[in-house]
Amino acid sequence: MSYIQLNGITRRFGNVTAVDNLTLHIEKGECFSMLGPSGCGKTTTLRMVAGFEDIDEGEIRVGDRLLSSHKENFYLPPEKRDFGMVFQAFAVWPHMSVFENIAFPLRLRNLSADEIRSRTTEALRNTNLLDDADISPMDLSGGGKQRVALARALALNPDVMLLDEPLSSLDPHLREEMRFEIKDLQRKFGFSILYVTHDQSEAMALSDRIMVMRAGHVEQIDTPLNIYRKPASKFVFSFIGLSNFLKVVKSGDAVKPTGSDDAVNLPAPADVFGQSSAAVLASRPSEIDFGDDGHVRGLVKRRTYLGEIVDYAIVVGDQEVRVQKTARSPGPGPGETCGLKFLYPHWYPE
Amino acid sequence: MNTSVSNSPALRKTRSFGAGEVLLVISIAILVIVVVVPVALIFFNAMWVPGKGFNITDIVDVLSEPETYEALTNSIIIACGTTTMSTIVGTFFAWLVTRTDIPYKSFMKMLFLVPFMLPSFIGALAWKMLLNERIGYINNWLRSLYDVIGIADGPVFNIYSFHGIMMVETMYLFPFVFIQVSGALERMDPTLEESARISGASLFTITRKITIPLVLPSILSGALLIMLYSMAHFGTVAVLGVQVGIINIPYLIYQHIHQSAGSFAAIRTGTVLAAVLVVTAAIIMWTQNKILSRGRYQIIGGKSFRPVEVKLRGLRIPLFVFSIAYIGFTIALPTITIFLVGGLKTYGLPLVLENMTWDNYHRALFVNPQTQRAIWNSVSLGLSAAVITMFAGVIISYVIVKMKVRGKGILEFLGMLPFSVPGSVIALGVILAWGGGHTIPFTGIQINLYNTVWIILVAYIARYMALSLRANSAALEQVHDSLIEAARACGAGMAQSLRDVVLPLVRPGMIAAFFLIFLPALRELTVSVMLYGTNTRTIGVEIYVLNEDGATVESAALAGIALLIIISGQVIIERLTGVRAK
Numbered sequence: 005m006s007y008i009q010l011n012g013i014t015r016r017f018g019n020v021t022a023v024d025n026l027t028l029h030i031e032k033g034e035c036f037s038m039l040g041p042s043g044c045g046k047t048t049t050l051r052m053v054a055g056f057e058d059i060d061e062g063e064i065r066v067g068d069r070l071l072s073s074h075k076e077n078f079y080l081p082p083e084k085r086d087f088g089m090v091f092q093a094f095a096v097w098p099h100m101s102v103f104e105n106i107a108f109p110l111r112l113r114n115l116s117a118d119e120i121r122s123r124t125t126e127a128l129r130n131t132n133l134l135d136d137a138d139i140s141p142m143d144l145s146g147g148g149k150q151r152v153a154l155a156r157a158l159a160l161n162p163d164v165m166l167l168d169e170p171l172s173s174l175d176p177h178l179r180e181e182m183r184f185e186i187k188d189l190q191r192k193f194g195f196s197i198l199y200v201t202h203d204q205s206e207a208m209a210l211s212d213r214i215m216v217m218r219a220g221h222v223e224q225i226d227t228p229l230n231i232y233r234k235p236a237s238k239f240v241f242s243f244i245g246l247s248n249f250l251k252v253v254k255s256g257d258a259v260k261p262t263g264s265d266d267a268v269n270l271p272a273p274a275d276v277f278g279q280s281s282a283a284v285l286a287s288r289p290s291e292i293d294f295g296d297d298g299h300v301r302g303l304v305k306r307r308t309y310l311g312e313i314v315d316y317a318i319v320v321g322d323q324e325v326r327v328q329k330t331a332r333s334p335g336p337g338p339g340e341t342c343g344l345k346f347l348y349p350h351w352y353p354e
Numbered sequence: 355m356n357t358s359v360s361n362s363p364a365l366r367k368t369r370s371f372g373a374g375e376v377l378l379v380i381s382i383a384i385l386v387i388v389v390v391v392p393v394a395l396i397f398f399n400a401m402w403v404p405g406k407g408f409n410i411t412d413i414v415d416v417l418s419e420p421e422t423y424e425a426l427t428n429s430i431i432i433a434c435g436t437t438t439m440s441t442i443v444g445t446f447f448a449w450l451v452t453r454t455d456i457p458y459k460s461f462m463k464m465l466f467l468v469p470f471m472l473p474s475f476i477g478a479l480a481w482k483m484l485l486n487e488r489i490g491y492i493n494n495w496l497r498s499l500y501d502v503i504g505i506a507d508g509p510v511f512n513i514y515s516f517h518g519i520m521m522v523e524t525m526y527l528f529p530f531v532f533i534q535v536s537g538a539l540e541r542m543d544p545t546l547e548e549s550a551r552i553s554g555a556s557l558f559t560i561t562r563k564i565t566i567p568l569v570l571p572s573i574l575s576g577a578l579l580i581m582l583y584s585m586a587h588f589g590t591v592a593v594l595g596v597q598v599g600i601i602n603i604p605y606l607i608y609q610h611i612h613q614s615a616g617s618f619a620a621i622r623t624g625t626v627l628a629a630v631l632v633v634t635a636a637i638i639m640w641t642q643n644k645i646l647s648r649g650r651y652q653i654i655g656g657k658s659f660r661p662v663e664v665k666l667r668g669l670r671i672p673l674f675v676f677s678i679a680y681i682g683f684t685i686a687l688p689t690i691t692i693f694l695v696g697g698l699k700t701y702g703l704p705l706v707l708e709n710m711t712w713d714n715y716h717r718a719l720f721v722n723p724q725t726q727r728a729i730w731n732s733v734s735l736g737l738s739a740a741v742i743t744m745f746a747g748v749i750i751s752y753v754i755v756k757m758k759v760r761g762k763g764i765l766e767f768l769g770m771l772p773f774s775v776p777g778s779v780i781a782l783g784v785i786l787a788w789g790g791g792h793t794i795p796f797t798g799i800q801i802n803l804y805n806t807v808w809i810i811l812v813a814y815i816a817r818y819m820a821l822s823l824r825a826n827s828a829a830l831e832q833v834h835d836s837l838i839e840a841a842r843a844c845g846a847g848m849a850q851s852l853r854d855v856v857l858p859l860v861r862p863g864m865i866a867a868f869f870l871i872f873l874p875a876l877r878e879l880t881v882s883v884m885l886y887g888t889n890t891r892t893i894g895v896e897i898y899v900l901n902e903d904g905a906t907v908e909s910a911a912l913a914g915i916a917l918l919i920i921i922s923g924q925v926i927i928e929r930l931t932g933v934r935a936k
């Protein structure tokens with residue numbers, strides 16, 4: 005049985021369904037990311053796990069504890085769930101020193117002064133904050149504040165850490181550094197992570213599994229590699245990197261890009277064509293080769309050098325396909341025709 | 355070649371220096387005339403004894419007179435009591451409308467601002483009618499209730515007391531705290547509280563350890579505003595305290611001014627008292643700045659959710675009803691009482707239909723030249739003061755916020771002064787400056803404005819300058835420097851960029867300043883009561899004097915008319931600003 009279980013949970017705000025019948029099982033010690041565009045319900049899901057939002061349907065369990073249940077109208081309040089949580093805007097308390105911020109959760113649990121001191125010091129050491137213990141967190145940089153928030157969440161040694169875009173207020177280079185720090189801490193302490201982000205590279209770098217969400221629904225739950233290699237839908241495909249979607253229609257046995265008379269020289273799975281007999285052929289700009297044995301033919305409209313890479317805009321029928329190659333590799337010039345070979349084609353219903 | 359000469363840094367610098375210099379001098383001159391000279395004269399007169407030179411022992415003598423000593427203690431007791439009660443009431447209601455699931459929130463938020471519309475001395479008049487120990491309507495009703503249930507001599511409330519005064523001031527001053535605290539609670543990043551919650555803190559612990567400490571600077575700054583106001587406030591004590599011998603500093607200053615009839619000898623005591631008020635106010639302002647600069651935490655979050663609301667459950671409806679009842683009891687009841695008593699044939703008659711008449715209102719508006727003149731005085735004074743103060747405020751704020759001229763530091767310092775000079779002090783100061791006692795140095799001219807509307811106008815301008823400076827600098831801070839620079843880069847001169855770029859952008863601030871001054875000026879009492887002459891009574895003074903003379907119903911009728919004007923003014927503002935917002 006999985007450690008964290010969300011069974012059919014739904015949350016509505018007025019007539020917006022922020023999360024719709026979501027089922028999710030997460031293992032102990034797993035790092036699980038929720039990825040999706042703004043407003044898709046990531047934060048709402050996390051807040052339901054934390055206990056800040058009630059649920060309109062379903063139940064949430066962690067280990068053998070029932071946390072929220074709509075049917076039983078049971079909600080364990082957030083302060084009783086013993087989770088660690090880190091927020092986007094740091095949320096460190098400006099009226100307490102760094103030390104007091106981290107000691108706060110320990111003080112609430114009637115521990116001895118010695119134990120509070122040693123556990124706080126331990127958390128400070130783990131987050132490289134030992135030298136800053138007595139200053140105000142307001143004198144720290146953004147990264148420093150987020151370390152305080154992390155240390156505070158770690159102080160109780162929780163089994164579950166909830167992180168809501170913890171790095172998106174930081175500079176890009178700091179973001180990468182903190183990413184690895186979080187991962188190291190998890191390795192050391194073995195807690196499970198529920199991680200919310202809208203940055204796909206962050207999710208890929210950190211996670212054991214990723215859930216891609218859209219408008220309150222699950223689009224796909226899988227390992228980072230599988231999310232990249234086998235996107236379950238056109239939406240996931242587009243969310244994970246640069247993408248081309250070539251619209252095609254089936255006429256007789258042939259499959260042709262719209263506005264083109266040449267058939268696509270690739271076998272298309274029969275089940276992607278609905279009643280409209282239309283579908284899309286998805287590809288990444290960097291996973292297309294030029295060559296006379298290409299799957300479609302097109303006319304080079306534009307060639308742009310972007311430093312390391314060259315970006316081509318190729319007209320196929322009435323559509324445009326982007327191709328990216330390294331600057332040194334040979335390729336056709338503007339106005340020339342060329343064949344395009346899709347290295348990893350994906351087919352999706354229209 | 356030519357271009358390079360006209361673009362030389364030296365030339366450009368001289369030109370802008372000139373324009374800036376002129377505005378700076380104008381700004382400093384305005385503040386010196388309306389605020390600095392009066393306040394300086396107060397300190398001068400407090401310490402300068404004719405024949406003896408500078409002398410501190412006389413100040414000690416004045417302060418140790420039983421009368422002054424008592425007034426000072428009374429002022430402090432009343433200010434402290436009022437501040438404590440207002441802070442509790444204001445913080446509680448602020449928490450209620452921002453952090454709980456009480457119904458009709460936005461309506462409730464407006465509701466708690468309504469007390470600002472009722473001038474506290476008119477409130478005091480109403481409470482005198484309701485809770486006069488012998489003949490107050492509520493006390494009469496209580497006594498008849500005791501008769502029915504058979505208690506002899508049940509307790510009644512006596513409004514003529516410290517408790518009464520503090521209660522009435524609290525009713526009309528607590529919104530100062532309410533506004534500050536509810537604003538802070540609303541802007542506060544809710545994750546600050548949520549992270550305490552997930553750390554294991556209960557709502558009670560969070561309130562105590564996180565929420566209150568974080569909004570403490572706002573609570574204190576609202577509380578200090580109330581303290582400042584109450585220390586220097588004339589009306590409530592004059593109506594409710596004087597009868598039973600409770601006198602505060604503003605009332606004592608008032609007595610001295612009116613006994614002296616403009617002569618200086620008798621005003622000396624007044625100047626010492628005023629100096630005490632200024633020093634107290636300065637200490638309060640200083641404390642407030644200290645607290646704000648130390649405690650202004652960055653508690654405003656980036657991406658904010660609605661904060662977690664405390665579920666009141668069973669208390670939700672009772673607390674809602676309680677809030678409505680509180681406003682009903684403290685605002686609606688006194689207002690209705692004023693209107694009803696204003697319609698009585700004679701004060702003391704029971705409030706039944708056959709005792710009612712429109713006569714008092716009719717006479718106040720159309721027959722009695724005294725009340726007519728008072729209304730005219732207040733309206734014309736309010737309008738002139740609002741217009742003048744509004745423009746002066748724009749100029750001064752512009753120099754302070756936007757210009758880089760040498761000597762600006764002086765102006766910044768002078769600009770703080772209007773905030774810390776209480777109304778009663780300003781009144782005394784303008785008497786000293788413009789009451790004919792001093793000749794302007796080097797000119798031999800003596801200005802005597804005593805007993806004219808001009809002296810009241812000068813005092814109003816000084817009194818309301820702070821409001822105008824605040825509204826206008828807030829508006830100007832929104833105008834980014836680059837907008838002005840862009841206009842100047844397009845070839846617009848200083849004056850033209852002011853007119854075409856800055857003015858349209860600060861117009862909302864100016865309109866706000868206008869109404870912020872005009873409406874309170876209409877009902878002003880603390881300053882006008884020190885400065886009025888036979889023909890220069892304002893509405894506030896007329897209401898006060900009528901009440902003192904025992905003409906209670908006439909005074910209530912005029913108060914009713916004043917309330918109607920204030921309410922319509924408020925409605926017009928809402929309309930104007932509402933339309934603007936869309």
Ligand SMILES: Nc1ncnc2c1ncn2[C@@H]1O[C@H](COP(=O)(O)OP(=O)(O)OP(=O)(O)O)[C@@H](O)[C@H]1O
Nearest residue numbers: 017020022041042043044045046047048049202660
């Ligand atoms: N307290 C609330 N009241 C009303 N609507 C809400 C509330 N909280 C969330 N919503 C709505 O629910 C939907 C999902 O919001 P949520 O914050 O979970 O999205 P998100 O995926 O975290 O987005 P983002 O990337 O912008 O943080 C949105 O349409 C949002 O407007």
Ligand SMILES: [Mg+2]
Nearest residue numbers: 046047048168
């Ligand atoms: Mg979110």
